[in-house]
Amino acid sequence: MAQGSIQGSLKERGVRLTRQRQILLDLIDKSGSHLDAERLFQLAQEQDPKINRVTVYRTLKMLKTGGLVDELDLMHHEGDQHYYETRLKQEHAHVICLRCGKVEEFFGEPLSRLRKQVETHLGYQVLIARTEIGGYCAHCQTLRAREFDELRGRPPEPPKTSEETERKPRAAAPKPRARRA
Amino acid sequence: MAQGSIQGSLKERGVRLTRQRQILLDLIDKSGSHLDAERLFQLAQEQDPKINRVTVYRTLKMLKTGGLVDELDLMHHEGDQHYYETRLKQEHAHVICLRCGKVEEFFGEPLSRLRKQVETHLGYQVLIARTEIGGYCAHCQTLRAREFDELRGRPPEPPKTSEETERKPRAAAPKPRARRA
DNA sequence: TTTTTTGCAAACAGTTTGCAGCACA
DNA sequence: TGTGCTGCAAACTGTTTGCAAAAAA
Numbered sequence: 001m002a003q004g005s006i007q008g009s010l011k012e013r014g015v016r017l018t019r020q021r022q023i024l025l026d027l028i029d030k031s032g033s034h035l036d037a038e039r040l041f042q043l044a045q046e047q048d049p050k051i052n053r054v055t056v057y058r059t060l061k062m063l064k065t066g067g068l069v070d071e072l073d074l075m076h077h078e079g080d081q082h083y084y085e086t087r088l089k090q091e092h093a094h095v096i097c098l099r100c101g102k103v104e105e106f107f108g109e110p111l112s113r114l115r116k117q118v119e120t121h122l123g124y125q126v127l128i129a130r131t132e133i134g135g136y137c138a139h140c141q142t143l144r145a146r147e148f149d150e151l152r153g154r155p156p157e158p159p160k161t162s163e164e165t166e167r168k169p170r171a172a173a174p175k176p177r178a179r180r181a
Numbered sequence: 182m183a184q185g186s187i188q189g190s191l192k193e194r195g196v197r198l199t200r201q202r203q204i205l206l207d208l209i210d211k212s213g214s215h216l217d218a219e220r221l222f223q224l225a226q227e228q229d230p231k232i233n234r235v236t237v238y239r240t241l242k243m244l245k246t247g248g249l250v251d252e253l254d255l256m257h258h259e260g261d262q263h264y265y266e267t268r269l270k271q272e273h274a275h276v277i278c279l280r281c282g283k284v285e286e287f288f289g290e291p292l293s294r295l296r297k298q299v300e301t302h303l304g305y306q307v308l309i310a311r312t313e314i315g316g317y318c319a320h321c322q323t324l325r326a327r328e329f330d331e332l333r334g335r336p337p338e339p340p341k342t343s344e345e346t347e348r349k350p351r352a353a354a355p356k357p358r359a360r361r362a
Numbered sequence: 363t364t365t366t367t368t369g370c371a372a373a374c375a376g377t378t379t380g381c382a383g384c385a386c387a
Numbered sequence: 388t389g390t391g392c393t394g395c396a397a398a399c400t401g402t403t404t405g406c407a408a409a410a411a412a
Contacts, residue, residue, distance in 0.1 A: 195366095196366090197365090197366055197367065199366085199367065199368080201367085201368075202367090231369080232368090232369090233368070233369050233370075234369095235368080235369070235370080236367085236368060236369075239367085239368085261376085261377080
């Protein structure tokens with residue numbers, strides 16, 4: 001438990017540090033990033049099998065409202081879940097490959113420049129800034145070119161924006177979740 | 182029906198121009214921007230009371246997949262819907278006031294610079310870029326200061342990131358929608 | 363006339379809520 | 388020891404799907 005920034009911040013606000021929250025904060029903090037609620041729930045379950053999905057959602061909501069984590073959707077590349085990452089890192093954009101799903105982070109001055117311009121030109125007090133960029137990574141560009149070559153003869157495809165790879169199955173396991181009656 | 186860009190693009194791809202699609206395209210195009218599916222559905226219903234919500238979703242999905250509209254979430258400021266706008270405009274960021282919900286657009290070179298850097302530095306072929314910025318507009322900043330003054334004496338509030346205004350009712354009408362059995 | 367597209371009902375994913383009991387401070 | 392938090396079940400919103408009937412081309 002090396003990290004104390006989030007936990008400290010919570011303690012200051014009089015938020016109780018329950019066992020469940022400890023687990024969740026730990027996971028959020030040590031995971032590189034980009035966990036969605038369901039994944040976080042699965043990981044938490046490994047440490048406490050009785051933890052409830054609702055607790056995960058409630059904790060995430062609290063952290064988000066408190067400005068301690070940011071919510072991303074990563075271009076909805078593999079579903080409509082949201083992803084979360086701590087706010088500790090430097091501002092960055094997320095770059096998502098629409099073919100293989102890889103997510104990279106981009107740090108650079110255009111981001112801070114953008115923020116400053118919005119503050120000065122529009123007079124805003126900026127609290128959150130989120131940039132998500134979708135495209136094809138270098139590797140997938142060549143793969144796409146190859147796939148295209150193999151189609152020679154057929155009518156050229158309309159320039160699809162995404163969705164051109166068959167949607168891969170959601171996650172490792174088919175995610176069987178309690179269904180409604 | 183002055184605009185033909187989207188409609189033309191669709192015709193080329195062999196998409197049928199049905200009455201419903203005409204209506205929806207028209208609305209998307211002439212509305213300033215930032216319609217969500219439900220709002221679009223309501224507006225469409227004024228012209229064709231028998232149009233179905235599902236048709237709206239299907240049309241939006243088609244336009245999105247075809248790269249003709251962009252999907253936004255505007256920081257989820259008033260719910261988890263998605264908003265849509267045509268791709269005809271120049272690239273821009275959306276700046277959302279987290280207090281009053283106002284949405285402004287920001288055009289500026291940091292955006293194209295950012296795109297270029299991602300292309301050259303990370304080797305991506307960029308297809309979509311989305312920047313959403315949340316904060317307080319000039320007007321709401323002063324209002325917040327006033328609100329804060331009125332609270333003098335009480336313990337200083339934790340620096341809330343959003344959600345500090347009471348969530349306003351979703352839209353004009355309470356949006357009564359067919360509930361599940 | 364063939365192929366898309368629609369409308370309907372029902373399903374689905376992701377997330378939130380009400381409430382009684384539990385546990386942190 | 389009280390107030391905040393959890394777990395459970397069930398609700399809810401936003402969106403998608405299967406299928407027969409309707410309408411473009």
